[in-house]
Amino acid sequence: MERICEAELMDDLAQAEAYGAADFSSSDRDLVEWIAKQFPGGLGENLVDLGCGPGNITFLLAEKYPEARVLGLDGALAMLGLAEERRLSEQVRFQEALLPCPELEGGHTAVISNSLLHHLHDPQVLWQSVRQLGAPGAAVVIHDLRRPSNETEQEALVERYAAGAPAILRRDYSQSLRAAFTLAEVREQLALAGLSQLQLAERDDRYLVVWGRLTP
């Protein structure tokens, strides 16, 4: 099934609010625990979460790594407004940044991103941002949906995971699945970006994950 891009930014207020109100806590917590297992020595002191949205993963990372500072970046002010409303401490900061953003400083000990890749019309924007923002040897985890093989599979996933969700979320979820990449496409992206040392695998019935370290 061919990829159909969706809008990059989630800057529509109704869309951002529906996303912010949805409960993704179970899969988000699973992901943060999965990350912790891959990096038993921790993620260092200076983490960045790309395409942070309302901060779901950003806050969970801060909770898991209380000694670390966590920066959430997103290009959508509607999302960042929700994230700021939830922010309780200086450990977490949010910043508006539309990637690619050459002005952003590098040197982060970990670069994390959940569900950004499929939004990007040019996926190299993410891989080059990972290289730009990570310190040498930084931990990297990029987690996203993977594109189903056909529309029947796409509809089945929407039924399985978004059956009772509001219409706006069902629509977004369906479009996101169609906009996602396959494992083979991501492998090519990594080779093109000079990041072939990172590992790539399927996760569950609907995700893919890239993880490892930047070259020291």
Ligand SMILES: C[S@@+](CC[C@H](N)C(=O)[O-])C[C@H]1O[C@@H](n2cnc3c(N)ncnc32)[C@H](O)[C@@H]1O
């Ligand atoms: C599906 S949400 C994921 C939010 C969050 N990472 C999570 O796991 O809940 C994708 C986010 O990526 C942001 N985004 C998309 N394209 C972007 C870009 N080029 N630069 C920065 N943020 C972007 C969107 O605005 C949206 O908030």
